[in-house]
Amino acid sequence: MTASFLLEARGIARRDTRSDTVLLEPTDFALAPGERVSVTGASGAGKSVLLRALALLDPLDSGHLVWHGQPVERRAIPRYRRHVAYLRQRPALFDGTVEDNLRYPYSLHAYHDVRFDRVQAVRLAEAAGRASSFLDKRANDLSGGEAQLTALIRVLQLSPEVLLLDEPTASLDPDAARAVEALVTAWFEAGQGARASVWVSHDPAQAARVSTRRLIMQAGRLSDSKQVQVTR
Ligand SMILES: Nc1ncnc2c1ncn2[C@@H]1O[C@H](COP(=O)(O)OP(=O)(O)OP(=O)(O)O)[C@@H](O)[C@H]1O
Numbered sequence: 001m002t003a004s005f006l007l008e009a010r011g012i013a014r015r016d017t018r019s020d021t022v023l024l025e026p027t028d029f030a031l032a033p034g035e036r037v038s039v040t041g042a043s044g045a046g047k048s049v050l051l052r053a054l055a056l057l058d059p060l061d062s063g064h065l066v067w068h069g070q071p072v073e074r075r076a077i078p079r080y081r082r083h084v085a086y087l088r089q090r091p092a093l094f095d096g097t098v099e100d101n102l103r104y105p106y107s108l109h110a111y112h113d114v115r116f117d118r119v120q121a122v123r124l125a126e127a128a129g130r131a132s133s134f135l136d137k138r139a140n141d142l143s144g145g146e147a148q149l150t151a152l153i154r155v156l157q158l159s160p161e162v163l164l165l166d167e168p169t170a171s172l173d174p175d176a177a178r179a180v181e182a183l184v185t186a187w188f189e190a191g192q193g194a195r196a197s198v199w200v201s202h203d204p205a206q207a208a209r210v211s212t213r214r215l216i217m218q219a220g221r222l223s224d225s226k227q228v229q230v231t232r
């Protein structure tokens with residue numbers, strides 16, 4: 001039997017033990033193939049906490065994730081992360097060229113069966129409005145927006161099934177932001193209905209452009225945008 005969801009979160013929750021505060025209320029979330037979800041909400045509402053929890057980057061205090069109908073076990077986490085790619089809010093690049101950074105994932109065990117494809121990387125850079133010489137730039141010399149583009153290309157070249165995007169255009173001008181939206185849309189369409197994304201944005205207009213379902217995060221609680229109560 002084929003599972004109807006790519007990814008399900010069942011009762012996942014996060015607390016900060018030091019301050020004894022709730023970071024993420026127990027949350028149920030299901031992502032179907034072909035879905036594009038956006039998450040908006042105020043700064044500090046817990047949007048990054050949610051995405052990091054879905055990417056299994058931080059230990060959950062309760063609940064679990066289900067991938068294609070199967071609970072994700074600890075030993076399956078590296079494989080899970082290959083399919084469910086998280087793009088950090090602040091990109092982490094090491095000192096070296098852009099190309100060095102793009103090549104890096106292929107040195108990891110999880111990607112031992114695939115090879116870096118420079119032609120594909122140049123194509124992605126060009127689609128984001130950068131010349132092929134962009135790959136020769138030093139990572140330390142990149143602007144904030146260029147670092148975000150590099151991190152996005154590094155993820156897209158690996159053809160994940162699910163993309164978890166944490167404000168991927170926050171440091172970009174409107175034209176470059178549209179180019180990123182187009183790149184992600186091209187990735188999505190190449191999956192022919194098998195891929196899905198969760199896009200965190202502060203910009204309601206962007207959220208509307210990049211999603212088919214809109215969610216809102218408020219003080220660690222995730223809800224459908226239609227169900228949000230306005231408290232006065
Ligand atoms: N590992 C952690 N330990 C303790 N507190 C944390 C941790 N991670 C996040 N927080 C706190 O949880 C709250 C939510 O943080 P989060 O980064 O998810 O906000 P956000 O909605 O992504 O905000 P922004 O829009 O500014 O990126 C913040 O108050 C933050 O300080």
Ligand SMILES: [Mg+2]
Binds near residue numbers: 048049
């Ligand atoms: Mg955040």
